[in-house]
Amino acid sequence: MSKFTLSVLVENKFGVLARIAGLFSARGFNIDSLAVSSTQDPSISCMTIVVDADKKTLEQIKKQLNKLIDIIKVIDLTDKRYVEKELVLINVNLESKTKEKIIQAVDSVGAEILDVGNETVTISETGDTNKINALIELLRPFGIKEVVRTGKIVIQTEGEKEGGR
């Protein structure tokens, strides 16, 4: 089992996401993460789906997705060059004795403090999934109140990946 990233262009219509989610559910395909994003064309949405699968299952998933109506294009990024990012907003518990430590921790990884209240500090970070997960673990000891994260979005860059996956 490996993680594969698919970029799926769909018609921006109600119900498309439900149909795709239903397909994965009915077939027992395992979604690791799913993000919905808009594109420069208001009629087209982009779904970034990370699946945990073997090569054979991946081919089945692509075949089934291509059968669905309202799906314009399924791009398997496995052998492609791409960049990935996600965005997270985090509310962390603030106490006078931990304030300095939280600010140091946030600074040490280059994250951004958006708001400092009496009992809560609000932090933002953008990066790949590992970077976001590391920040959450770094902040966990202080007490995490709330996490809102977009899920990974991707964009293809030029050329084929050297040597493939």
Place this chain on the structure above:
Amino acid sequence: MSKFTLSVLVENKFGVLARIAGLFSARGFNIDSLAVSSTQDPSISCMTIVVDADKKTLEQIKKQLNKLIDIIKVIDLTDKRYVEKELVLINVNLESKTKEKIIQAVDSVGAEILDVGNETVTISETGDTNKINALIELLRPFGIKEVVRTGKIVIQTEGEKEGGR
């Protein structure tokens, strides 16, 4: 008509998004933007919905949302303090004569260059909706090939907003 931001906590189940989208569609409510994000609880997703409505319609929307099963909480952020961010990845057409100008434009707004190929430069930016829109307009003259954006996500900060909206 004004823009109102709702933060809706929902059970992370297939079909919830479709039901919410269907509600807006059936009643003719106008969605300005919609982002789905994960939370620290894997069983709960957060939807950030920006609606274009008058005060009376907003109350109807909140009432209808609260009736839907699988909806845990509807938070109207109108009179609350919150921060908002979205993330965008952009592929811009690259020519030798425009390369310097693109790099200068990206630097001038503090965006990030992720990849430079022979014919494409890949750019990332995080910020509020106005900042993202301004970057896209700044890059448009060079030729935009692809835009992937998450939509606005929000997190509440401490206290009530002074003076309301």
